[in-house]
Amino acid sequence: MEALAKSDFLAKGETAAKPLVLWRPTAKTGLLSWLTTVDHKKIGFLYGISGLFFFIFGGFEALLIRIQLAVPNNSFLTSAQYSEMFTMHGTTMIFLVVMPMGAAFFNFIMPLQIGARDVAFPRLNAFSFWTFAVGAVILNLGWFMKDGAPDAGWFGYAPLTTRHFSPTHAIDMWVMGLQLLGVASIAAALNFIVTIINMRAPGMTMMRLPVFTWMTLFTSFLIVLSFPAITIALVEIMMDRLFGTNFFEVSNGGLPILWQHLFWIFGHPEVYILILPAMGIISEILPTFSRKPLFGYPIVVFSGASIGFLGFGVWSHHMFTTGMGTTATAAFALMTMAIAVPTGVKIFNWIGTLWNGHLTMRTPMIFAIGFLWMFMIGGLSGVMHSAAPSDAEQHGSYFIVAHFHYVLIGGSLFALFAGIHYWFPLMFGRKVSEFWGKTSFWFVFVGFNVTFFPMHFLGMEGMPRRTFTYDGDMGWNVGNMTATIGAFILAIGVAIYFLTMIYTFFKGEKTSKDPWDARTLEWSLPNPPPEYNFKVIPTVHARDGWWYEKRHTEEIQKEQAEHAKEDEAHGGIHMPYQSIYPFLASVGILIGALGVAVIDPASTTQDPGFWGPKVAVTILGGLIMFVSVVLWALEGNDGYHIHLNEDGSIKSEDHHAGH
Amino acid sequence: MRLSQIISKFPRFLKAAAALSGTVLLSGCFWLDGPQSTFDPNGPVARRQMDLFYTTCWVSLFIFVVVGAVLAYAMIKFRAKGEADEHAEPPEQAHGNPIVEISLIGASVLALVIIAIPTLSGIWYSYDVPSQDKADAYEITATGYQWWFKFDYPGETAQTLDPTGKIINAPFSTANELVIPAGRPVRIALRTVDVIHSFWIPKLAGKVDMMPNRGNHLWLKSDNPGYYWGQCAEFCGESHAVMRFRVIALGPKEFNDWVNAQVAPARKVASADQTQAKAQFAEYRTFRRNEAGYTSAFDASPLDAWRAKQVPPVTGENPALIQKGRELFSQKTCASCHTIRGDGYIGVVGPELTHVGARSTIAAGLLENNRDQLHRWIHAPNEVKPGNTMWVAGYLANGIKLTPEDEDALVNYLQSLK
Secondary structure, rough: HHHHHHHOOEEEEEEEOOOOHHHHOOOOOOHHHHHHOOOOOHHHHHHHHHHHHHHHHHHHHHHHHHHHHHOOOOOOOHHHHHHHHHHHHHHHHHHHHHHHHHHHHHHHHHHOOOOOOOOOOOHHHHHHHHHHHHHHHHEEEEEOOOOOOOOOOOOOOOOOOOOOOOOHHHHHHHHHHHHHHHHHHHEEEEEHHHHHHOOOOOOOHHHHHHHHHHHHHHHHHHHHHHHHHHHEEEEEEEHHHOOOOOOHHHHHHHHHHHHHHHHHHHHHHHHHHHHHHHHHHHHHHHHHHHOOOOOOOHHOOOOOOHHHHHHOOOOHHHHHOHHHHHHHHHHHHHHHHHHHHHHHHOOOOOOOHHHOOEEEHHHHHHHHHHHHHHHHHHHHHHHHOOOOOOHHHHEEEEHEEEEEEHHHHHHHHHHHHHHHHHHHHHOOOOOOOOHHHHHHHHHHHHHHHHHHHHHHHHHHHHEEEEOOOOOOOOOHHHEEEEEEHHHHHHHHHHHHHHHHHHHHHOEEEEOOOOOOOOOHHHHHOOOOOOOOOOOOOOOOOOOOOOHHHOOOHHHHHHHHHHHHHHHHOOOOOEEEEOOOOHHHHHHHHHHHHHHHHHHOOOOOOOOOOOHHHHHHHOOOHHHHHHHHHHHHHHHOOOOHHHEEEOOOEEEEOOOOOOO | HHHHHHHHHHHOOOHHHHHHHHHHHHHHHOOOOOOOOOOOOHHHHHHHHHHHHHHHHHHHHHHHHHHHHHHHHHHHOOOOOOHHHHHHOOOOOOOOHHHHHHHHHHHHHHHHHHHHHHHHHHHHHOOOOHHHHHHEEEEEEEEEEEEEEEEEEEEEEEEEEEOOOOOOEEEEEEEEEEEEOOOOOEEEEEOOOOOOOEEEEEEOOOEEEEEEOEEEEEEEEOOOOOOOEEEOOOOOOOOOOOEEEEEEEHHHHHHHHHHHHOOOOOOOOOOHHHHOOOOOOOOOOOOOOOOOOOOHHHOOOOHHHHHHOOOOOOOOHHHHHHHHHHHHHOOOHHOOOOOOOOOOOOOOOOOOOOOOHHEEEEEOHHHHHHHHHHHHHHOHHHOOOOOOOOHHHHHHHOOOOOOOOHHHHHHHHHHHHO
């Protein structure tokens, strides 16, 4: 907190007139307040809304895929459209849905769980979101262009992505979009790591961190360590496409296998980036609704850590069929089996949490238990893939499609749905209808299983993935039709879920603080939480901090009154100023990225071919970004102080520049 | 509906589910015996992979049943009973039990060891032909193209005529139908000329990728003569879904006969009767996009259907029309990509067609090889296989237009190449 409170630039109490460009916006409502916000809760909300928007987008892509495959020899989509659908369905669901939804929870919940008033770098946090938004725009721009959307699969295996085989800008946009999402994710992850390490409330030792915060930490480390690998691969393919280098150009000795190694050494940790936040959410919900602490907290934390470590040593199980040879295949098979142990341990501990509890079956709990069942199936079919020789039959078949949807829908998505339900009262002060919540669960649960369970059999029956049509004599008709029907049931469930959420947001039943009798600090706040979060930074005395506070009210009241006085003596609650520069920097990146990915290069036959619109726009975007970052630095990390009334409302704001 | 009600209805659900799945299994056997079913292995490699699948499957199912039973018990037993119970004093705030944890970790490791041992032996077994069988192994090279497979037989020599009419010998290759000797290990070298493909014959062996600038291989053996379906299993572009092939395994004598027939130059239909020379314009069926290219008659006994294709028809061939087709093959630039040994066509970009009339399928295993389907393919290749090279670099790039008469002549010519 000390670091936040001090300004390095205006530390001498100087209130001298600042140049106009360094003016700090203070709007609390309206468009400008959203564009300039540095409040982790608002940024979390923005991540959440974007994630849900793209979820609907990706869901429609999935339905179109299922319509095409409902019957054999169908011609609902052309093969080119079908390639776009499955490429963008995968890319969207991974990078634009599950990751930002995870980021939404990290942003909103994690600082509240550790008793902080914001993340360590609030403006960097805003920059992460806006850069994410820019990446999402670039990825999806192709739908509105003649080049079409990216169509080489979410894995983008070279040399299919080289200019010879994919000459349009579709792949350029995919490459550029993913690089920007990488920048956004790494910036956000560093922010979370620093926040968790440095901004914990007094008494919040590492081994008292809520498990969701632990999983945020592990996920952030995975992001920081794995995204550079795909960034290297993306830069290399971009160089091949734009400047004629030969990383993957086969005719000049390029090695496409290099792409696969770089992609999967990112791609496998990415799987854990998608599932660890879900495990964190589950580890919060199960104890709350069992009304007892998480079973084996240290083991759950350490198994999360070992999953993170081992996750970097199993990437080649995505490449068992690439002819790695016997020894490498054996090593990766054994590593893959090993990673099943910490994953299984987590399941055991979750069941242990239920054991001897008082299970209250509210909607979040039902989604969480649904997660346990579905994740068990997905986990076990994952173990089956570690047997490399039999994986040679399953690899690239619908068996794999079944497996990872059990992990990503039955795992990640169930947990995210549970989390939205669970924290909705805290975020918006309203409680979701139990009836509609449970109805949506049963539709989602049944639809999901009807869609994806038959796919195990389709895969074993030899149906390869990413095929836009199949013949009616292969024995795949019943399975495909069932899956399509299931997909629509699932869609109905999701629709019920979202309509319920939208209704609740506007009209839902207002609820008091801590409606679930929860255990962690975020529930000590009034709902929705005020912009400064904690009236008094809490002192943590036990692992389930809020559970302890509820049982030691007198002691806590006395302690907080003292701390409130100390705070006031220090000048009140320090709040960071809003800033427009993170947004402007991202706009610069958007313009630059359009130059790199979308605008045609100047004709190479003309001389000089270099100074075409492509280069001009790219440089313009780069300049805007550079100037914004410089001004962002010059405006400094100033803030203001607020003083509170007894009831938590704001008594006054104190706008002396600097401290 | 409350969970308790659902649980009380479980027995009824289970009975209904059992009845339903029983009927489905019995009526269609829809998940066990398809042409690409891995549940029906026909060779030692696929069988080893299937055995390992069952091992992993049983271990997984066992774990699922045990852990699932405990979870289900906990869900039912520890459920709060009614409002009052929900607001009762919370249960004991227990934090875990190290003994339970350690024994469960031990049990998980044990379960994994059961999987690990056959996995390791399977990795070495499926990688290459066992050393005692090496001498007997038959070598073939398979090469992936967007979107078809080429098969080279380095051990066989094909005859062709040079421009002066002299017979010369050259390595022999074929396309999209891999003919192998049954009962012998076959070692297939895997190559690609463009992007990554993956070579998969589910009933004979799991897939191995065809990687650019990398020499992969696999081995397989068909226990008995048979006819198998194969398919590209790595996304390789627009027409990946229709990049398929067939495998025909033949007994020793039949295999030798086939090789001898294949290495010979293209068949010529003698033009005995000049009165037949006038072109007759045949009616051809039209097809929807993606319409099925197979018939159930063929699927009933595919190996016999393939055998029937090896024999030239006794009557009904029109030598004049065939000769016209032979000329069009060069005029319409077909010959710049396709080889037809003996007719002087030596293109190497597309599939070799010297004996295309003797294949059971065309267009990379997609369409049954008959007059209607062949006409469908050369009439509008892009409708059958979007983006294919014949369309893009042939028809479009060279402005090729075929009249109905041209198509008829080409169909007759290609069908005559037994």
